Amino acid sequence: MLDELLAAWIARQRWFGGKGRPIDALSIESDVTLDAGDPGLRHLVVSVRQGGSLDRYQLLLGMRGELPEQLKHALIGPHGPYAFDGGPSRSEWDVYDAVHDPELTGRLLDCMAEDCGWGEVRFRHLPGVSIDTSPRSMVLGAEQSNTSLVYGDAYICKLFRRLIPGINPELEIVTALAERGAPHIAQPYGWMEADLDGTPTTLAIMQEFLSNSTDGWDLALTSVRDFYNQMPGIAAGDAGGDFAAEAHRLGAATARVHRELAAAFPTDVVEAHDVKRMAEGFRRKLDGAVAEVPELREHVGAMEAAYHRVEELAGEVPVQRVHGDYHLGQVMRTTGDWVVLDFEGEPGQPLAERRALSSPLRDVAGMLRSFDYAARHLLADQPEAASLEDRAEEWATRNRAAFLAGYVEGGGRISAGDAALLRAFELSKAVYEVVYEARNRPAWIRIPLAAFRRDDL
Numbered sequence: 001m002l003d004e005l006l007a008a009w010i011a012r013q014r015w016f017g018g019k020g021r022p023i024d025a026l027s028i029e030s031d032v033t034l035d036a037g038d039p040g041l042r043h044l045v046v047s048v049r050q051g052g053s054l055d056r057y058q059l060l061l062g063m064r065g066e067l068p069e070q071l072k073h074a075l076i077g078p079h080g081p082y083a084f085d086g087g088p089s090r091s092e093w094d095v096y097d098a099v100h101d102p103e104l105t106g107r108l109l110d111c112m113a114e115d116c117g118w119g120e121v122r123f124r125h126l127p128g129v130s131i132d133t134s135p136r137s138m139v140l141g142a143e144q145s146n147t148s149l150v151y152g153d154a155y156i157c158k159l160f161r162r163l164i165p166g167i168n169p170e171l172e173i174v175t176a177l178a179e180r181g182a183p184h185i186a187q188p189y190g191w192m193e194a195d196l197d198g199t200p201t202t203l204a205i206m207q208e209f210l211s212n213s214t215d216g217w218d219l220a221l222t223s224v225r226d227f228y229n230q231m232p233g234i235a236a237g238d239a240g241g242d243f244a245a246e247a248h249r250l251g252a253a254t255a256r257v258h259r260e261l262a263a264a265f266p267t268d269v270v271e272a273h274d275v276k277r278m279a280e281g282f283r284r285k286l287d288g289a290v291a292e293v294p295e296l297r298e299h300v301g302a303m304e305a306a307y308h309r310v311e312e313l314a315g316e317v318p319v320q321r322v323h324g325d326y327h328l329g330q331v332m333r334t335t336g337d338w339v340v341l342d343f344e345g346e347p348g349q350p351l352a353e354r355r356a357l358s359s360p361l362r363d364v365a366g367m368l369r370s371f372d373y374a375a376r377h378l379l380a381d382q383p384e385a386a387s388l389e390d391r392a393e394e395w396a397t398r399n400r401a402a403f404l405a406g407y408v409e410g411g412g413r414i415s416a417g418d419a420a421l422l423r424a425f426e427l428s429k430a431v432y433e434v435v436y437e438a439r440n441r442p443a444w445i446r447i448p449l450a451a452f453r454r455d456d457l
Helices: 002-010 069-074 102-114 169-179 216-228 244-264 272-292 294-311 351-355 361-377 385-409 416-440 446-453
Strands: 025-035 040-050 053-064 075-079 093-097 121-125 137-140 146-151 155-160 188-196 199-208 213-215 268-270 317-319 331-334 338-340
Touching: 002 025, 002 040, 002 053, 002 075, 025 102, 053 069, 053 102, 053 155, 069 075, 069 093, 102 121, 102 137, 102 146, 102 188, 102 199, 169 188, 169 199, 169 244, 169 351, 213 216, 216 331, 216 361, 216 385, 244 331, 244 338, 244 361, 244 385, 268 272, 272 294, 272 416, 294 416, 294 446, 361 385, 361 416, 361 446, 385 446, 416 446
Parallel strands: none
Antiparallel strands: 025 040, 040 053, 053 093, 075 093, 121 188, 137 146, 146 155, 155 199, 188 199, 213 331, 268 317, 331 338
16 A cells, blocks of 8 residues: 555655654545656645654655666655556565655746646746756755755756645745845745645745855855964954855845835734733743753853843834844855845744744844854863853853944844843744753854853843
């Protein structure tokens, strides 16, 4: 049975969210033929029940009478008999993960270019754009929750594996910003969708592939490594590979993206009493974290003081659409400037929360925390970490300041009251990080704990 075959296979995939728990049942909710032939291509939506939870996943199944050697790694197993509607019938097929087969994934480009509809699955492209259907695809590795296909040096198609009913915030945001001609985003070209629970649901997004670019996290780590390799006594600004100019440009780019988001989507303000409720939320998270991670207890007083400063804010706080999961791994440095990626919001959160209006300072705080992680990442598990702590703090402080200066010069707002809220957002993020590291990488807990030792707390 195909469902049993898929249940055994899906539990081993990196993007499967229920690893470590037994699968009670897997059922096929939707099965649409995108290509009837040998090889054939089927689009499946499967539901996976584990205990009291039910999750849906998207699969692209390839089917061949005989699987070639270069695709053996993608084999799911034998299945048959099966007859495609209008295609060949076989007593047994080799079923495999079709994302690895460029002969079949070209069908996605063809369908987006033509605005095809195949049963419940619909392909769309943005008005006014043309799609070259000639590039062949390859799978981009290292992704935990999605699968991305790179077509030559032109496109990248992000295939969402775990499906949540509704329009993905990334599609919503990048198409709105592209209509405005906004800079600092990757040009969107098309998407896949289907109805899930009667709601149009994003299955995939295709955007410009930034072939001549470098990940912001990698650039920052190179700068940190260069600084650590300098002779003692050399300041971060005098070391080779200084990152401050790039941090400044990134701050200005972030401010521009926030301005474009405010222009493209509705904005609002949060009244003082709601700001107090926000501080109460920070405090509740802190209480839960302290109960789980005792190392936080000595910092509670300082954090309470920071949260109290938020409660004392008398004015309104502007809120708007934001990135929601902003850090150095979400930005790329091209030959021209910084580009912001992955506007999906915080993974695992409901779509309504990811679409909710928030202070843009939440994104700023996320990037500040990312500078801290970059500065100390190379020290995790290292015996000489203590001797390099001052250098780590120097690099982080310099680049945090450069980012904030660029943000303000680019039109971002950080008033005295905003600074109190920004610090609270940053501390709340650090509290989350402490709990995460305690659960997953205990040796790394020193990285977020450093956030509570700053003089500006």
